[in-house]
Amino acid sequence: MTRRSKTMKRRHSTNQYVEGVKEGSRAWLAKTITLIESNAAKHKDQAQEVLKELYSSTGAAIRVGITGVPGAGKSTFIEKFGLYLCEQGYKVAVLAIDPSSSVTGGSILGDKTRMEELSKHPRAFIRPSPSQGTLGGVHRKTRETMLLCEAGGYDVIIIETVGVGQSEFLVKDMVDFFFLLTLTGAGDELQGMKKGIMELVQLICINKADGDNRERARIAKGELETLLHVLAPNDQEWATKVMTCSALYEEQVADVWSVIQQYVLHMKSIGRFEQKRSEQLKQWVRTLINDQLLASFYQHPVSKASLAHTEKELTAGNVTVAEALEDLIGQYEANIVLKYKKEGL
Template identity: 60%
Template sequence: MSEERTSRPEWADDGKMFATSYVKGNDRAHLAKENRSIKRKERSVEEYVAGVLNHDRTILAQAITLIESNAAKHTEKAQRILHELLPYVGRSIRIGITGVPGAGKSTFIEAFGQFLCEKGHRVAVLAVDPSSSITGGSILGDKTRMEHLARHPRAFIRPSPSGGTLGGVHRKTRETMLLCEAAGYDIILVETVGVGQSEVAVRGMVDFFLLLALTGAGDELQGMKKGMMELVDAIVINKADGDNKKKAEVAKEEYNQILHYLRHATKGWETKAYTCSSLYGEGIEQIWEVIEKFVQTTKQSGVFEERRREQMKDWLHAMIKDYLHNRFFHHPIVQQQLPAIEEDVMAGKQPVTMAAEQLIRLYEER
């Protein structure tokens, strides 16, 4: 077995590291040893806060790992860190990016992110990867797909597993976004898994929501995108290059005709379609100009801040639901009685509504 290790990018600096793609042969044992060493080093809340505010990407990555942990001791420390950093958050533009598989999300984000970095912005990419509902595993490959952006000193990429639930997107991504803002990243790009309801969750945490579309997609994909149109603030027909350029222009006009009759996602803003080529960087600057105009328009009208306040309220309600859900199913009486009640329901011996009421009464009478 080879002991060779390929060069590791600058961003592979977190104790949790998604670096197995960069490790060969028996070197995995060495990596595991490194990870154990990092885990043994306990930072204080003050060290985390100071590191994040000083733009230390290693400490930022470790703070995000703490946020993502479900261990009680980590959760408590993570919330203390967030509390200390609250005065430094909320100063970024939050952009959600979605699209069907094959639309070129990663290629677009890399081209767009590099463009923004070259303009002097600091860009954080939160790429939410789908987790298997069977194994819980996740691909977490966005750092390898955005290799050039990942190496840029003004960029930070954090792939995170969704955990197979919307709660994973809703809670962890929000808190990670706040940490990145405190670390001085003024543009936050949130890439969705692109598989349905996760887009609704991401719409509820970003300022501007962008849908990447393709020309020549099948009827099923087109139908899914029509259901998305009232959620997004812009539609971008990607891969508008070569023989596909004319088709992209036709698709843009078709989308604009449809959008004219739909309710727009943001009050006072008209959603329109545009074209771009992520491969050649064409149309990227225009898209940024659209986003800048959106921010200016919505801030002048007060819609921008109103949306932020509503999102915080929705987050509070989501956290309460999440807390009550976890507390209910971890209650010892519920855990004891649930299997038998489930069996009765599946066997048709008891209606679902009656079974739910029975479990709730057991929980309330604890």
């Protein structure tokens, strides 16, 4: 038996992936996500076949995005929040994104260690994935992974992002409810917090509001509420809320879920929930177009050769940046047009 035939024999069928996910198998869900995340060309078509077969089983879950400043206790909060939801009868999937090193490309992927109790719960599924340098603190296949979890019967999908930044708008465009977990200590905290992220979220939750921090958390809550009055809300139909909690002592964690439910019910009652999801699908297509065009440019042999030559000309001072850009794009477009003419398109 050749090496190729052995590889083909080991490969799972599309139906195995589909049925495994539908049956609620965490092992098959993990295998299917690995298939979706694969960069191998031979997996691309099958991954899309699996997604197409499962698409009708998606869309029923509530999608929640969580971001936060360093040290805000995101992992502790998500574990306690997830356990609470599991105890309420929900199935919870956590898509935890780890930052990839810009030098080695590697990532920590320690989320199951950080959420050990939740990872063992039979109604929970945790999937750590490297961000691989993607803007917005999400993996490039997070959307597809989210759909697979929904097809697997998970009621609440939690996306934990790498951190706070202007590019977090990508998370907003894939979840129903997005909230910021922050810390006590209002003064410097407000100065250091980016205005952009505050305008993207439906809730700001001040964690670690326990012990000596309770009063500081109360003050921070008031100052945040005042600041929000002068900022544009993410949804015109919903005023961003501020609350305090202590994930460590499981205080007000349930209240966060109550706020999420209130938001979802409100948005559905005014017809904005499905409209928002439709808008997100359109944005997803635009994002994929951008990714595909970027990949096509850098992978094209003419672009590779032109880029190397143009960079030399640029560093030598023979062309300006604007001229270099115009020349590179012009050559790329010319080759695309030539290809279409040869193919009779």
